[in-house]
Amino acid sequence: MSLLITGGTGYIGSHTVVELLKLDKDIIIVDNLVNSSTKVLDRIKQITGKPVTFIEADICDIQGMEHVFEQNDIEAVIHFAGLKSVGESSQEPMSYYHNNVVGSIALFQVMAKHNVKNLVFSSSATVYGENNISPLDESMPTSATNPYGQTKLMIESILFDLAKSDSDWSIACLRYFNPIGAHETGLIGENPNGIPNNLLPYVAQVAVGRLAQLQIFGDDYDTEDGTGVRDYIHVVDLALGHVKALEKLSTISGCQPINLGTGQGTSVLEIVNTFKEVSGKNIAYKIVPRRAGDIANVFANASIANELLNWQATRNLQVMIEDTWRWQSENPNGFE
Numbered sequence: 001m002s003l004l005i006t007g008g009t010g011y012i013g014s015h016t017v018v019e020l021l022k023l024d025k026d027i028i029i030v031d032n033l034v035n036s037s038t039k040v041l042d043r044i045k046q047i048t049g050k051p052v053t054f055i056e057a058d059i060c061d062i063q064g065m066e067h068v069f070e071q072n073d074i075e076a077v078i079h080f081a082g083l084k085s086v087g088e089s090s091q092e093p094m095s096y097y098h099n100n101v102v103g104s105i106a107l108f109q110v111m112a113k114h115n116v117k118n119l120v121f122s123s124s125a126t127v128y129g130e131n132n133i134s135p136l137d138e139s140m141p142t143s144a145t146n147p148y149g150q151t152k153l154m155i156e157s158i159l160f161d162l163a164k165s166d167s168d169w170s171i172a173c174l175r176y177f178n179p180i181g182a183h184e185t186g187l188i189g190e191n192p193n194g195i196p197n198n199l200l201p202y203v204a205q206v207a208v209g210r211l212a213q214l215q216i217f218g219d220d221y222d223t224e225d226g227t228g229v230r231d232y233i234h235v236v237d238l239a240l241g242h243v244k245a246l247e248k249l250s251t252i253s254g255c256q257p258i259n260l261g262t263g264q265g266t267s268v269l270e271i272v273n274t275f276k277e278v279s280g281k282n283i284a285y286k287i288v289p290r291r292a293g294d295i296a297n298v299f300a301n302a303s304i305a306n307e308l309l310n311w312q313a314t315r316n317l318q319v320m321i322e323d324t325w326r327w328q329s330e331n332p333n334g335f336e
Contacts, residue, residue, distance in 0.1 A: 001073050002026045003246070004116075006059055006107065007080030008052075009036035011190045012122065012179055014044060015239040016078060018188070021048040023243070028072055030065075031081065032058040035193055039335040043187040059103040062110060069114040076118035076249065077111060078242055079104065082151070085197045086126070089148035100151035101158075108162060117169045120245045121159060124152045125177045125231075125259065125300065130293055134265070135301035138175070138257045145293040156257070163255040170252045172245035177231035177261035177300050179238050181320040182327030189327030190235075191334035199271060200232075204328035207281040214283060216268050218290035223297065229265035231299035234315035234323070237262075244309040252308070261300025262313040270317070278321045279329070 003020060007013045008029030014036075017027055021044070029041075029052055038054065045051055057064040059081050068074075082100040083089065089096040111117065128136045129143030144150040156173055163169045180200040182189030195211070196202040205211040219226040241260040272283050305311045 001075035002028050004068065004072070004074045004077045005029050005080065006077065007031055007036075007082065007122075009033065009038065009040045009054070010080055012176075012235060012238060013080040014040045014188050015183060015235045016080075016242045017044055017052060018047050018183065019236070019239045019243050021050045021052065028053045028055065028068070028074070030055050030057045030059070030068060032056065035083070037191070037335045040188055043335075047183060047185055047187055059107045060099065062106045065107060065110045066113075069110055069116070074114070074116050076120070076246060077107070077116060078120040078122070078246065079107060080122045082122070084148065086146050086148045087197055089146055089151070093147040096147045096151050101154050104155045105158065108158070112166075117166070118249045119159070119169070119171045120242055120249070121155065121171060121173050123156055123173050123175045123257070124149070125175050125261070125298065127153050127156060127175060130295050134297045134299045135263060136259065136298065137301040138259060138304055156255075159255045167253065169254070170249045171255040172249060172252055173255055173257045174241060174245060175257055175259050176238060177233050177259070177298070179235045180232045181234040181236065181315065181323040183236065184323055184326075186323075186326040186330045189324065189331065199268060200324055201328075203272060203275050203283055204324055206283050207275060207279045207325065208328050208332045210332065212284065214272065214285040215288045216272075216285050217288055217294060219287045220290075221296040223267055225267050225269045227268035228294060229267045229297045229299065231261040231264065232266050232271070232317065232320060233261050233313050234320045237313040237315050241305060241309065241311050244311040248309050256308070258305050258308065259300040259302050260305055260313075261302050263300050263302045265297055265299040266317055271321070274317055274321045275325065278318070279325045
């Protein structure tokens with residue numbers, strides 16, 4: 001039987017596919033390639049020595065998804081597909097609600113029709129909003145401060161209701177903190193379109209000369225160096241969290257939210273200074289005013305992941321930065 005990976009040519013999806021192929025899983029990737037490239041498929045094959053089935057399709061296209069399920073014997077789905085830029089979501093909210101929420105509903109409807117009720121969902125720590133105090137745990141109230149966060153919250157609500165309505169569903173709702181890093185081979189990594197929205201690819205592109213300087217939003221937070229603190233997790237640790245969630249789905253009844261983070265916070269300046277040391281490059285930056293809604297400290301309590309999945313992050317900041325720099329320096333223009 002096969003595993004269906006939606007959004008499998010993307011950053012986190014591609015790293016998860018690599019880890020699943022290492023376990024000899026039969027993988028089918030569905031992706032509409034809006035934020036990714038088929039070139040990643042060659043890189044995955046280089047790393048693993050194994051080909052992967054790829055279907056260009058959009059989860060919003062019910063007919064197309066029906067065809068995927070009719071033609072393949074699928075036992076479980078890992079659902080990554082979705083738009084993910086906080087800033088862009090505020091400018092184009094309808095695109096986000098359509099792609100992320102409507103697309104997910106279409107996927108879940110097709111899964112239910114074909115009696116595939118094992119799901120690992122790619123959620124986000126953004127569902128904790130801005131009023132909870134770190135370390136953030138799964139029992140805390142949820143809220144959202146932007147359309148992207150609202151889409152994750154809506155999909156989680158749909159999944160909780162779905163699981164309540166039908167006890168056959170087993171759903172792991174993985175709330176990511178801040179994925180960074182790349183595969184140790186340097187063959188796959190984060191490859192954002194246009195100006196990066198996340199800190200690490202922005203820093204890496206400054207280091208490689210694609211961007212002139214980094215903007216740091218605020219240096220007057222109540223943190224050790226005044227810059228915002230976040231929980232950065234290596235993308236391979238995150239991928240392995242999905243593998244563990246998949247293995248443990250049979251023990252999950254209903255919909256279970258699970259944090260995937262290190263449980264430790266790292267400041268923006270710590271990231272910048274570590275990147276300077278690793279790359280030997282100067283990272284020009286400018287302090288600019290805080291962004292609305294940003295808070296000082298965000299990091300995880302990841303004890304449920306440890307207890308339920310027997311998972312914990314093992315790669316430290318040095319490794320995360322080294323792997324990011326290897327990917328960016330060897331692929332200055334991403335997959336192009």
